[in-house]
Amino acid sequence: MKSLNFMYPEARKVEIWEQDVAPMGENDVLCQAETSLMSVGTEIICLRGIFDPGTNWYDWVKYPFTPGYSMVAKILETGKNVTKFKAGDRVFVPAKHHQYFVASEDRLDPIPEEISSEEAAWTE
Numbered sequence: 001m002k003s004l005n006f007m008y009p010e011a012r013k014v015e016i017w018e019q020d021v022a023p024m025g026e027n028d029v030l031c032q033a034e035t036s037l038m039s040v041g042t043e044i045i046c047l048r049g050i051f052d053p054g055t056n057w058y059d060w061v062k063y064p065f066t067p068g069y070s071m072v073a074k075i076l077e078t079g080k081n082v083t084k085f086k087a088g089d090r091v092f093v094p095a096k097h098h099q100y101f102v103a104s105e106d107r108l109d110p111i112p113e114e115i116s117s118e119e120a121a122w123t124e
Helices: 042-048 056-060
Strands: 002-010 013-020 028-036 071-078 090-093 100-104
Touching: 002 100, 028 090, 071 100
Parallel strands: none
Antiparallel strands: 002 013, 028 071, 028 100, 071 090
């Protein structure tokens, strides 16, 4: 399966890359992005690419860099050991800005129906 993924191939450059989705394990779920929140702080700093040597930013951001950490998604499929979720569930997951992705069941949080996807994306 292929996914369209938001990427910073280098500082001050944004691209959409088509990449393979990782294989799913027994405790994983396959997700489809619904709403992804982009931070005007963290992710813009990562995009700019200006970091002082020895800082967390300098050590963490290596290009190509995949931003993202606040995603609302719909579960498409579950691994055989997944017990808390089922296909069709809407969840929050600290995931990258990817169209499709695999996540471990223990990283997911259910989203109540009365919470919009836009509101839930602020969970992180």
